[in-house]
Structures are given as C-alpha cells and as structure tokens.
Amino acid sequence: MTAVITQPSRTVRGSGAQGRTVLVAVLLATFMGLLDAGIVTVAVPSIQRELNASFGEVQFVSAGYTLAYAVGLVTGGRLGDLYGRRRMFLAGVVLFVLTSLACAAAPSATALTGARVLQGLSAAVMLPQVLSIIQDGFTGPVRATALGCYGATVGLASIAGQVVGGALLAWNPLHLGWRSAFLVNIPIGAVALAIAARTVPESRGTPARLDLPGAGLLALALVALLLPPVRGQGRPAVAIGLAAAAAALTLFALVERRQANPLVPMRILAQRRMVRGLSTVLAFYAGNAGFFLLLACHLQSGIGQEPLGSGLVFTPLGIAFAVTSLTGRRLGSPVRGTILMTIGLAGVLTVVLAAPESAQAGWLLPALTLSGAGQGLVAAPLIGKVLAGVDPADAGAASGVLLTATQIANAAGVALIGGLFAHALGTAPGSPTASFHDYVHATAVTVAAVLALAVVTGLLVRKS
Structure with a gap:
C-alpha cells in the first residue's frame, strides 16, 4: 500500500499553549504504557493464584508484552513516518485501551497472555510516535525541555508502576483484585485521546510502501x-x-x-553520533534494568520487604530522576550524571555490606536518591544526542530503533545481572534456603557489575 498524504505536515514549535497541550497528551500516553509493565509485575503472584496458572504461563504474561512491544517498535515508528504520526498515535492509544479491557476481562491465563501480546503491539504503535512528535514538532531549547519532560515521565512511570501496583492490590477496589492493574489504563488513555485528538498536528515523512x-x-x-x-x-x-x-x-x-524504501534506512545507522549513542543506550539501560531487578530481590527476599514497601524504597530514586531530567541543563552534564550514578551505586554497595538487616531499607534511601539524580542527568540528553542528526522524514524509524535498543538493553540487563545474581546466591531468588548473608554477597557482586556499567556509560558519554 502506498501512503497518501491527506493533510499537510504542521509543526508545533512548543512555546505556546498548543505545544504544552500536545506535550501533555503524548506524555500521558507514555506514562500509561510504562506504568502498565510495572503494575503487572507486582500483580503476577495474584494472577497466578486466581487463574490457577503455572509459573511458565504467568511468566509470559509479563514477557509476552515486553517481547511484542520490542518486536513491533521499529515497524510502529516507520508506520508513523509513512501514514502519519498523529494518526498512528491515536490508533495506538485506542488499541491500548481496548486491549487493557481485554486483559482485565481475561478468563484464563491463555486469554490473558494473548491480550498482553496484543497490548504490547499496541504500545509499539503508540510510543514511537511520542518521540517522533517531539522531534518533529519542537525545536531548540523547547525541544530540550520537552525531552526533559519525557525523561521525567519515564522515570516516574517506572517507579510508580511498583507503588501503584502494590497500592491497588492492598486496596482491592470493588474486589477486582489484579484486574484493576489493567483497568487503571482506561481513564488515563481516555484523557490522552481526548486531548491529542484536538491538539496534536499531523506530520509524516516521504510517502512510500512499508518494507x-x-x-x-x-x-x-x-x-x-x-x-x-x-x-x-x-x-x-x-x-x-x-x-x-x-x-x-x-x-x-x-x-x-x-530496498528502495527500507524499514531502517542505512543512512540512520551510518551516522557516528547514532552508533555511539546507541552503544551508550545499551550500557546505560542494561545497568539500570539489572539494578532494579537485583535491588527488588534484595529488598523483598533478602530483608523481607512487602512489594509495596519495596516500591516505596525506590520512590526517591524515581523522584530524583524526574527532577534532574527536568532541570538537567542547569544542574550539569551527562558526564556529571554518570559520576553521580557511580557515587550512588558505591553508596548502595556500602550499605548492603555494612548496614544491619533491619536498617538497610532506610540507609539505602540517600544512595538511591543520588543514583536517580545521576540517571536523570543522563537519560534525557542521551535521547537528544541519538536523534539530533536524524532527518525529520526518518524520525519514526529512528525513534523505533532507539526504543528497540532500550528494550534489548533491558532484556540483556535482566538476563545477565539476574543470572549473575542467582549464581552468586547459589540458589533461585526467593528460596527459603538462602540466608540474609547469602543475599548480601549476591547483591554486592551484582551491584559491582552495575557500577562497572555506569563507568562504561560515563566513558561513552564523554566521547559523544
């Protein structure tokens, strides 16, 4: 099928009321898509009990979404280039809301897994358009501010998922149990759709066929x-x-x-800035994903925190991430951000090794705040550096490539750091045979590995 331009490209230069409203709409959708993954992770034990599912089945409730999202990102971004970023964004929001309803109504683990895969594909249509709309519609300092807001949203959503998920399960509104974890998307998606339909302008690249x-x-x-x-x-x-x-x-x-019109134009990957930026993305997000996993294991299995309590320990990290994402241009460079990350992780390592079991959660808060502040100084500028030299016609494809690299990094970080954690622990996390001292050893080993990735991130950022 050949894309037909039905509406000229219009650009929002972001400084006025329309630009702010557009940003609110796309960031609400971003928050919804990222919040969902964290909430469902907390809800997995409840899903397994109520649906009488095996561990493998319930594992794919989370993995199916992640996999479908990652697989569809580049194609979803390219669809926005070809058929209109506004059109694909609105379609993605509608599909995400509908598939959230399907997840909430699922009568079995098989039905829930299928709905989650479709929900991941919906996110892959929706979320690449966000960066494309920001990249195409905002310029100069306003674009930097918009990317800072995007980074802040990512940080808050990543942490809020665990806190909101734990709170929903504890509150259990209308006795919905785990199903409320999916229904929370409905009001957020409805507001995002209502605002976006009235304010987001259409933009696209060169008409072509999908590869x-x-x-x-x-x-x-x-x-x-x-x-x-x-x-x-x-x-x-x-x-x-x-x-x-x-x-x-x-x-x-x-x-x-x-291909005359390739899915990923080679001119994107030929840019040195893009290649170096993607390498930095892999190191940065692999370290973050691995760190969140190992710390959750340490808090919940090592020192006996409940899921909600564990999520609250992460909260200062998320808040600091959001604050420095928004104010990063005034606070310092990405290089300084990696230095703060390194100091924060060293603080986490010190607390884990030296603090008594009953005091660790409290003593971790300052170190996590410092680490989150450093992450926020890196995340938003990193997105800008990766996309800075991209032709507007390729914004969707480039956004898809960037987000795909992020997902690959997340999967690699969870697999590698998680595997290292289990190996150092000597048994599966959560096993009753593992003592507090076993968790101290495993957490210390893996935090050291994450600290090394933070140093690598700093070296790559410095060269870019």
Missing part, C-alpha cells in the same frame, strides 16, 4: 534474541537465540540495502 520483508526479518531476529532471556531460559537457549538472531540480522541488512 514488509524487512519488518518480517527484523521481527524474527528480535524474537530469537529476546525470547530466551525474557522467558528466563538457560544458556543453551540464549546461545541458540543469539546465533539465530545474528543470521536473521545479516539477512535483514542484505535485504535492506536492496
């Missing part, structure tokens, strides 16, 4: 790469997946070079 062979090969490569780690499978499965992904990516590159 279906490229989309298929990239999806195959990402499934092979991400399915084993998000399912928590062992090393043999991960190795087979890596080999299959490498073969599919090689074929993808060959096909893309022959």
Whole structure:
C-alpha cells in the first residue's frame, strides 16, 4: 500500500499553549504504557493464584508484552513516518485501551497472555510516535525541555508502576483484585485521546510502501534474541537465540540495502553520533534494568520487604530522576550524571555490606536518591544526542530503533545481572534456603557489575 498524504505536515514549535497541550497528551500516553509493565509485575503472584496458572504461563504474561512491544517498535515508528504520526498515535492509544479491557476481562491465563501480546503491539504503535512528535514538532531549547519532560515521565512511570501496583492490590477496589492493574489504563488513555485528538498536528515523512520483508526479518531476529532471556531460559537457549538472531540480522541488512524504501534506512545507522549513542543506550539501560531487578530481590527476599514497601524504597530514586531530567541543563552534564550514578551505586554497595538487616531499607534511601539524580542527568540528553542528526522524514524509524535498543538493553540487563545474581546466591531468588548473608554477597557482586556499567556509560558519554 502506498501512503497518501491527506493533510499537510504542521509543526508545533512548543512555546505556546498548543505545544504544552500536545506535550501533555503524548506524555500521558507514555506514562500509561510504562506504568502498565510495572503494575503487572507486582500483580503476577495474584494472577497466578486466581487463574490457577503455572509459573511458565504467568511468566509470559509479563514477557509476552515486553517481547511484542520490542518486536513491533521499529515497524510502529516507520508506520508513523509513512501514514502519519498523529494518526498512528491515536490508533495506538485506542488499541491500548481496548486491549487493557481485554486483559482485565481475561478468563484464563491463555486469554490473558494473548491480550498482553496484543497490548504490547499496541504500545509499539503508540510510543514511537511520542518521540517522533517531539522531534518533529519542537525545536531548540523547547525541544530540550520537552525531552526533559519525557525523561521525567519515564522515570516516574517506572517507579510508580511498583507503588501503584502494590497500592491497588492492598486496596482491592470493588474486589477486582489484579484486574484493576489493567483497568487503571482506561481513564488515563481516555484523557490522552481526548486531548491529542484536538491538539496534536499531523506530520509524516516521504510517502512510500512499508518494507514488509524487512519488518518480517527484523521481527524474527528480535524474537530469537529476546525470547530466551525474557522467558528466563538457560544458556543453551540464549546461545541458540543469539546465533539465530545474528543470521536473521545479516539477512535483514542484505535485504535492506536492496530496498528502495527500507524499514531502517542505512543512512540512520551510518551516522557516528547514532552508533555511539546507541552503544551508550545499551550500557546505560542494561545497568539500570539489572539494578532494579537485583535491588527488588534484595529488598523483598533478602530483608523481607512487602512489594509495596519495596516500591516505596525506590520512590526517591524515581523522584530524583524526574527532577534532574527536568532541570538537567542547569544542574550539569551527562558526564556529571554518570559520576553521580557511580557515587550512588558505591553508596548502595556500602550499605548492603555494612548496614544491619533491619536498617538497610532506610540507609539505602540517600544512595538511591543520588543514583536517580545521576540517571536523570543522563537519560534525557542521551535521547537528544541519538536523534539530533536524524532527518525529520526518518524520525519514526529512528525513534523505533532507539526504543528497540532500550528494550534489548533491558532484556540483556535482566538476563545477565539476574543470572549473575542467582549464581552468586547459589540458589533461585526467593528460596527459603538462602540466608540474609547469602543475599548480601549476591547483591554486592551484582551491584559491582552495575557500577562497572555506569563507568562504561560515563566513558561513552564523554566521547559523544
């Protein structure tokens, strides 16, 4: 199908009321999409009990969303370039709300898994358009402010998912149980849709056909790469997946070079700034994802925190992340951010090794605040650096590539840091045979690994 331009591209330069309203609409959708993943993670034990699901089935309730989201991001971004970013954003919001309803109404684990996969695909249509709309519609200092707001939203949503999920399960409104974790998306999505339909302007790239062979090969490569780690499978499965992904990516590159309108234009990946930025994204987000996982294990299994209490310990990190994302230009550079991250992680390591079990949660708060502040100084400028040299016609594809790299980093961080944590612990996290001292050892080893990734992030940021 050939894209037909039905409306000229209009640009919002962001400084007026319309620009602020557009930003509110797209950031509400961003918050909704990222909040959902955290809430569902907290709700997994309740889902398993009520639906009488196996561990493998309930694991894919989370993994299915993550996998579908990652696989569809580049194609979703390119659809916005071809058929209109506003159109695809609105469609994505509608589909996300509908699939959230389907998740809440699911009568079985199989139905819930299917709805979650569709919800992940809906997010893959919706969320790449957010960065495309910001990249195309805002310029200069206003764009930097918009990206700061985007970074703040990401930080708050990532932490709010655990807190809101724990609060919903404790409150249990209307005795809905875990189903309220999906129904919370309905009012947020409705408000985002109402605002966006009236204010977000249309924009798109050059009319062309969607590269279906490229989309298929990239999806195959990402499934092979991400399915084993998000399912928590062992090393043999991960190795087979890596080999299959490498073969599919090689074929993808060959096909893309022959396409008149490729899914991922090679001119995007030919930019040194893009390649270096994506390398930084991989190190930064792999470390963050691994850190959140290991700290949650330490708090809940090591020192006996409830899920809500564990989420509250993370709250200062999220708030500090949001504050420095918004004020980063006045507070310091991304290099200084990585220094703060490193100091904060060193503080976490010190508390874990030295503080008594009963006092660790409280003593962790200052170190986590410092680490979150550093993360906020890195995240928003990093997005701007990656997308800075991209042609507006390729904004959707580039946003999809950036978000896909983030998802790959998240999966890799969870798999590698999680595997290292389990190996250092000597048993599966949550096992009754593991003592507090076992958790101290495992957490210290893995925090040291995350600290090393923070140093690598700093070196890459300094060169960019």
